[in-house]
Amino acid sequence: MEFNIKETDAIKRQVTVTVTSEELIELEKKISRNFQKHAALPGFRKGKAPLGLVKKSYQDSIRSELMETALSENYNKVLDEIDFNPISQGKITDIKFEDIEKGLVFDIEFEIPPKVELKKYKGIKVEKEKVAVTDDMIDHELEHMREHFATVKPVDKAEEGNMIKFNAQLLGEGDVPVVGRKYEDVSIKIGSGDFDAELEKQMIGLELDQDAILRKTTPPAADAADQSLVTESYEITVTSLEERELPELDDDFVQNLQDDSIENLDQLKEKIRENMESTMQRRSQQQLNNRIVDEILKENPFEVPEAMINNYLNHVVQDFRQQFGSDKDFNEDTIRQRYRVDAIHAIRWYLVKEELLEKEKMAISEDDVMAKIEELPYSDEEKKQLRENEDLKRRIQDDLLDEKLFKFLEENAKVTEVEPKPDEHQHDHAH
Numbered sequence: 001m002e003f004n005i006k007e008t009d010a011i012k013r014q015v016t017v018t019v020t021s022e023e024l025i026e027l028e029k030k031i032s033r034n035f036q037k038h039a040a041l042p043g044f045r046k047g048k049a050p051l052g053l054v055k056k057s058y059q060d061s062i063r064s065e066l067m068e069t070a071l072s073e074n075y076n077k078v079l080d081e082i083d084f085n086p087i088s089q090g091k092i093t094d095i096k097f098e099d100i101e102k103g104l105v106f107d108i109e110f111e112i113p114p115k116v117e118l119k120k121y122k123g124i125k126v127e128k129e130k131v132a133v134t135d136d137m138i139d140h141e142l143e144h145m146r147e148h149f150a151t152v153k154p155v156d157k158a159e160e161g162n163m164i165k166f167n168a169q170l171l172g173e174g175d176v177p178v179v180g181r182k183y184e185d186v187s188i189k190i191g192s193g194d195f196d197a198e199l200e201k202q203m204i205g206l207e208l209d210q211d212a213i214l215r216k217t218t219p220p221a222a223d224a225a226d227q228s229l230v231t232e233s234y235e236i237t238v239t240s241l242e243e244r245e246l247p248e249l250d251d252d253f254v255q256n257l258q259d260d261s262i263e264n265l266d267q268l269k270e271k272i273r274e275n276m277e278s279t280m281q282r283r284s285q286q287q288l289n290n291r292i293v294d295e296i297l298k299e300n301p302f303e304v305p306e307a308m309i310n311n312y313l314n315h316v317v318q319d320f321r322q323q324f325g326s327d328k329d330f331n332e333d334t335i336r337q338r339y340r341v342d343a344i345h346a347i348r349w350y351l352v353k354e355e356l357l358e359k360e361k362m363a364i365s366e367d368d369v370m371a372k373i374e375e376l377p378y379s380d381e382e383k384k385q386l387r388e389n390e391d392l393k394r395r396i397q398d399d400l401l402d403e404k405l406f407k408f409l410e411e412n413a414k415v416t417e418v419e420p421k422p423d424e425h426q427h428d429h430a431h
Contacts, residue, residue, distance in 0.1 A: 001074050005082065011114050011305045013084060017074050019104040027073075028066050028100060035062060067097055070104050078108060086110040088307030111305040116355040120299040122412040126291040129420040131280045133273050141272050142249060149256050150244040158206045158241055160191040165240035171233040175213070185239070199234070210238050280420075289406050292413060293349050304347050312343040356405060364400045369393050372400060 001023065006014045032051060035058050041049040055062060071092060079086075090108040097104045158164055170181035188194045190203050199214045206212055216232045247253050251264045262268050313336045320335055357363075373386050373396065386392055 001077055003078055003081075005084075008109075009303070011111055011303050013082075013086075013110045013112060015078055015082065015090070015108045015110065017078060017106055017108065019070055019074055021101050021103045024066065024070060024100045024104060027070060028062065031062055031065050031069065066100075067095075067104070071095070071106060075108060082110075084110070084112050087113055087305055088311075111307045113308075114302045114304065114351065116300065116302060116351050118300055118352070118355055118359060121296050121352075121356060121409065123414060124292065124295040124299065125414045125416070126288060126295055127418045128288045128291075128415050129284045130417050131277055131284055132420065133276045133280065137276060138269055138272050141276070142269075143246075145257075146246040146249060146253075147244065149253070150246050152242045152244055154208075155241050155243045156207060158190060158203050158238070159243075160204060161243075162190050163240075163242040163244055164188060164190055164203055164206070164238060166236045166238050169235045171213070171235055175233060175235070177235070187240075203236075203238075206238050206241075208238055208241050212236055212238075284420075288410065288415070292406065292409050295413075296352060296409070297345070297348050300352055302348070302351075304344050304351075308347050309340065309343050312347060313339060316343070353405065356409075357401070360405075360408065362401065362404055362408070364397045364404065368400055369397050372396055 001017060001019050003015050003017045006016070008014050032055050036049065036051050036054045037047050039049050039054045039058065040046045041053060041057060044050075049057075075090065075092065079090075088111055090110045093107045093109055095104075095106040097106075152163075155162060165185060165187040168183045168186055170178045172178045186195070188200070190200050191197075193200065196216060198216050202212070202214045212235075214234045214236060218230050218232070220227050220230050247256070249265065254262055254265055254268050257268070259271075262271055316339045317332055317335055320330060324330065370387065373383050373393075376383065376386070378386070386396075
């Protein structure tokens with residue numbers, strides 16, 4: 001057997017294999033003798049028929065097994081001798097086999113891991129949102145807390161500020177119910193805009209158990225082919241109407257929280273501010289890390305082998321089956337298509353990250369892991385269990401390594417602090 005390797009692109013290799021007629025003749029003899037041992041031909045005892053007669057009687061089967069065996073054996077020989085590491089099983093293509101005298105020629109297509117050559121990962125430009133907790137944000141959170149401790153009483157007719165619960169059915173043309181767009185137990189505060197400001201106004205005056213149709217007409221999108229007005233309609237049934245009386249926001253209110261560390265309203269506001277700042281700091285840092293990843297991947301493009309993408313998507317599909325049950329009716333192709341971009345992004349970052357860690361000689365020692373465990377707010381017994389759990393220690397090690405890498409990348413990036421973007425509350429009505 002002889003073979004030669006051709007680089008078809010950065011992540012693919014084509015191996016052309018030639019099996020000589022001499023090798024095929026020897027292999028055919030072995031296969032023919034095996035057929036002879038088991039052949040039962042008329043006039044001969046089993047295994048005693050002449051070899052020539054056996055070859056003639058079973059020529060198609062012998063030829064089929066000859067080609068199958070030759071492909072399999074020489075494929076394995078190629079795997080032992082090639083100087084690269086395939087990431088998946090090779091694909092045999094372009095088989096040329098007319099007769100034994102002319103030999104056998106075939107190609108094997110392999111995918112290999114991409115070679116990541118880091119071009120730029122220092123000096124990249126990224127934005128980081130400033131952390132700024134305003135008094136309005138604290139007041140908004142206090143209102144949520146007041147809502148939690150509100151006293152509730154039923155009312156007969158809906159007014160602005162009331163809590164209304166209803167079932168909603170989206171209606172299509174001719175007020176025909178749209179299949180699959182019925183929503184149960186939708187609960188909103190009238191006037192909040194959580195459902196839709198215009199539709200909520202139409203709820204004022206509704207009574208318990210009353211049916212009503214709410215309509216909203218809007219202009220079409222500028223690029224829409226049909227420039228007719230768009231009407232959105234819902235048929236709703238009111239199932240609950242409540243009026244909420246909010247408690248006074250004073251030091252007495254603070255006692256309802258049952259938190260010994262907070263004694264008065266000022267301390268509560270400070271605690272809210274601290275919690276918000278902590279949450280926003282984490283969110284801002286995560287956003288920055290994501291932007292760093294995106295910019296580094298832009299600066300270091302490379303192709304991801306299809307085999308790696310398929311393997312990633314296989315795990316995604318498996319997770320869906322475990323979460324929703326193997327008998328759940330869902331479209332696997334849709335899932336693969338939906339998560340394909342995510343798969344490519346995740347694989348590219350994994351490969352780049354491995355190259356970064358190696359190039360910058362980053363590592364986390366056992367002592368680093370133990371020190372981190374000591375810092376955790378756990379009991380001595382819980383810390384002991386952590387120190388003995390290899391899986392958890394490995395996860396801590398991975399987390400510390402990520403922190404170390406992103407700290408390094410941030411220190412070597414050109415970070416511009418920007419004002420946080422205002423939250424965009426997307427009201428999707430009853431969705």
